[in-house]
Amino acid sequence: MSQDTSAHDPEPGTVHYDSPAGGWGSVRGIASIFGKEWATPLATETLFRQNKPRGFMCVSCSWAKPADHHPFEFCENGAKATLWELTSRRCTPEFFAKHTLTELRQWSDYDLEQQGRLTHPLRYDRARDRYVPCGWDEAFREIGAELRRLDPKTAVFYTSGRASLETAYLYALFARLYGHNNLPDSSNMCHETTSVALKETIGASVGTVVFDDLQNCDAMFFFGQNPGTNSPRFLHPLRQASRRGVEIITFNPVRERGLEVFTNPQSPVEMLTGQETRISTQYHQVRPGGDIAVLTGLCKHVFAADDAAQAEGRRVLDVDFLAQHTHGLEAFEAKVRATPWEAIERESGLSRRDIEAAGQVYVEADRVCAFYGMGLTQHAHGHDNVALLVNLLLLKGNIGRDGTGISPVRGHSNVQGQRTVGISEKPELVPLDRLAAQYGFEPPRDKGLNTVETCEGILAGTVKAFIGLGGNFLRAIPETERMEAAWPRMRLTVQVATKLNRSHLVNGEVAYLLPCLGRTEEDRQKSGPQAVTIEDTFSCIQGSLARRSPASEHLRSEIAIVAGLAKATLAPNPKVTWDEWAGDYALVRDLIAETYPEEFHDFNARMWTPGGFYRGNSARERIWKTKSGKAEFTTTERLSSTGFADAPGRYRLITLRSNDQFNTTIYGYSDRLRGIEGTRTVLLINPDEMRRANLREGQVVALVGDAQDGVERMVSGLTVTPFSLPDGCLGAYYPEMNPLIPLSHHDAQSKTPAAKSVPVRIRA
Structure with a gap:
């Protein structure tokens, strides 16, 4: 066993949470949202069907839906997302008759979404500054007319992560038939770094771990991922792993409770006795942006251990795997050996002893899985973070064996799947020749716009139309204030949504708000009730498969909306039968299988496989679809992924999500797992930094951007709150801090916004 560095007594005076993740706190969290949303009695039955065979798949995170499921296969945040959708509140045309959009822009995100489910298609009346009801045919006709008048290259079709595979496939087809690849999605804001780095290093753009690997590994390494808030059902296999002696090593600037201790809310014994399971055996609070240094240090220890083993006639490195399956080891090894420990300690904020203790776990473990989140991807050099994590795994052949692999833990429930079936601005990732043959047209071959490039185009005036299939784009992106000022210059904006959010309150010259069914609601079309896939x-x-009655008789499914828009926009094509597809989603799955036969053959026959059917991963089979035909080692000259230098008075800001939110959706003001209640306007800072900056607890300050690009960026009204964080680091909530993130501050390779290390200063 490794040195146990997970025990942590919070520094006196800091805000923290004393109880374990899960437990009664989780139960109370679910109960509070149930009462707040006035959910119907049928909500309980719906929760019992959540993530179950022949049930509906959660609209929250993308965690596995295992065949061997729990009685309650939902977590606190998954239940909140379901109850949020099943609310009895309704946002009707009468609400908009009472409130102008100028007035509503002064409301909080929470208050906007608390108005409930949208019930009618709406058109923005600029003269009255109000949404007014309109008919579906009118909306489709006018939107189609506007799109036909525009150069298709000036339109953007965005999608959030919750649309089904069927919807995403048709939406991408609509875009290409219209004439563009401008298909940004929420992946651009979080895990695009993964897609780029893994594609370059192992030839597959998604993780190689499958659910069974969690039961077969000897050690787990976590980097910048918080399962307690972002994927709480992950805590169950982590509990099981801990109890069978698996070493769980965590590197994260924030001590997240879900990676420290957990009480299983589905265990009567644990709930009644308060029994806890320790999760991490080591927990290291790395500096934001220090992961390259950490990974370099871990690899340095592995090389040193291999040197010692060779003296005894053994090897730590998997030399046969390295010789047969990898390229570039020599350059990487030389760079690591030449990097001094002093530099690694300085950039990581950790001691050599602690890094070596973690490295020794890796050395001694036969099978290792590595998990990461946006703590690795959302940096100016996040690509290097992910690539070096691949390097570490390759050293001992920990990719392509059972119980091993790399696992980017995705957020939104189908954000990965949407990319699988064609939502991509990169034409080389889409089988365009197959689409051309399938539908009798010539798809555009030029690169489309990603999220950052879309924002740049809106600021420059070159993007004229924005269609948003779900999400809260304006609230999720950097440069909030500049983007809101530029947004009305577009000719057309269309938002498809279930509830009101801030993005619906800033509109182009012509604007529509179209309400859709939620995933919990029965979708009945011409051929009968419809199922979708994720x-x-x-x-x-x-x-x-959903069963609840829709919130309004005027709602349409996302597929019906996409089909309606496409029919109104495109010239007739005998191979493109929108009405048939919208009437029977099984036909859409047949189309997907035709376009992607390797992954989706026999789609309709396999879609109800317990636990889902695996679409495959070449890297898991040790087939490396890279330029060299082998897994690639990456060598970098840098040890920091921040993209900016340290300077007196400059801090590294981490944007955080609370326990009471999912992405930009704010369920309430309780960040229970961090001990913060009743507010989101806090500035988290450790007590030593408070003293150095002459700050006092409760003082109200502002954060100002320190990008030195001539743009003034500021967020004020933040209450100084002592919290356990590394030196030189601050924490505050997303999306409230997005105005501080320059659009130019993104990963150099993927253009993922670098929200986990933003240069800022404190203005007292």
Whole structure:
């Protein structure tokens, strides 16, 4: 066993949470949202069907839906997302008759979404500054007319991560038939770094771990991922792993409670006795941006251990694997050996002893899985973070064996799947020749716009139309204030949504708000009730079937809306039968299988496979679809992924999500797992930094951007709150801090916004 560095007594005076993740706190969290949303009695029955075979798939995170499921296969945040959708509140045309959009822009995100489910299609009346009801035919006709008048290259079709595979496939087809590849999605804001780095290094753009690997590994390494808030059902296999002696090593600037201790809320014994399971055996609070240094240090220890082993006639490195399956080891090894420990300690904020203790776990473990989140991807050099994690795994052949692999833990429930079936601005990732033959047209071959490039185009005036299939784009992106100022210059904006959010309050010259069915609601079309499919974080495809009555008789499914827009926009094509597809989603699955036969053959027959069917991963089979035909080692000259230098008075800001939110959706003001209640306007800072900056607890300050690009960026009204963080580091909530993130501050390779290390200063 390794040195146990997980025990942590919070520094006196800091805000923290004393109880374990899960437990009664989780139960109370679910109960509070149930009462707040006035959910119907049928909500309980719906929760029992959540993530179950022939049930519906959660609209929250993308964690696996295992065949061997729990009685309650939902977590606190998954239950909140379901109850949020099943709310009895309704946002009707009468609400908009009472409130102008100028007035509503002064409301909080929470208050906007608390108005409930949208019930009618709406058109923005600029003269009255109000949404007014309109008919579906009118909306489709006018939107189609506007799109036909525009150069297709000036339009953007965005999608959030919750649309089904069927919807995403048709939406991407609509875009290409219209004439563009401008298909940014929420992946651009979080895990695009993964897609780029893994594609270059192992030839597959998604993780190689499958659910069964969690039961077969000897050690788990976590980097910048918080399962307690972002994927709480992950805590169950982590509990099981801990109890069978698996070493769990965590590197994260924030001590997240879900990676420290957990009480299983489904265990009567644990709930009644308060029994806890320790999760991490080591927990290291790395500096934001220090992961390259950490990974370099871990590899340095592995090389040193291999040197010692050779003296005894053994090897630590998997030399046969390295010789047969990898390229570039020599240059990487030389760079690591030449990097001094002093530099590694300085950039990581950790001691050599602690890094070596973690490295020794890796050395001694036969089978290792590595998990990461946006703590690795959302940096100016996040690509290097991910690539060096691949390097570490390759050293001992920990990719392509059972119980091993790399696992980017995705957020939104189908964000990975949407990319699988064509939502991509990169034409080389889409089988365009197959689409051309299938539908009798010539798809555009030029690169489309990603999220950052879309924002740049809106600021420059070159993007004229924005269609948003779900999400809260304006609130999720950097440069909030500049983007809101530029947004009305577009000719057309269309938002498809279930509830009101801030993005619906800033509109182009012509604007529509179109309400859709939620995933919990029965979708009945011409051929009868319809099921849809999603892809989980382990690349398994799951069917989803809803039963609840829709919130309004005027709602349409996302597929029906996409089909209606496409019919109104495009010239007739005998091979493109929108009405047939919208009437029977099984036909859409047949289309997907035709376009992607390797992954989706027999799609309709396999969609109800318990636990989902695995669509495959070449890297898991040790088939490396890279330029060299082998897994690639990456060598970098840098040890920091921040993209900016340290300077007196400059801090590294981490943007955080609370326990009471999912992405930009704010369920309430309780960040229970961090001990913060009743507010989101806090500035988290450790007590030593408070003293150095002459700050006092409760003082109200502002954060100002320190990008030195001539743009003034500021967020004020933040209450100084002592919290356990590394030196030189601050924490505050997303999306409230997005105005501080320059659009130019993104990963150099993928253009993922670098929200986990933003240069800022404190203005007292």
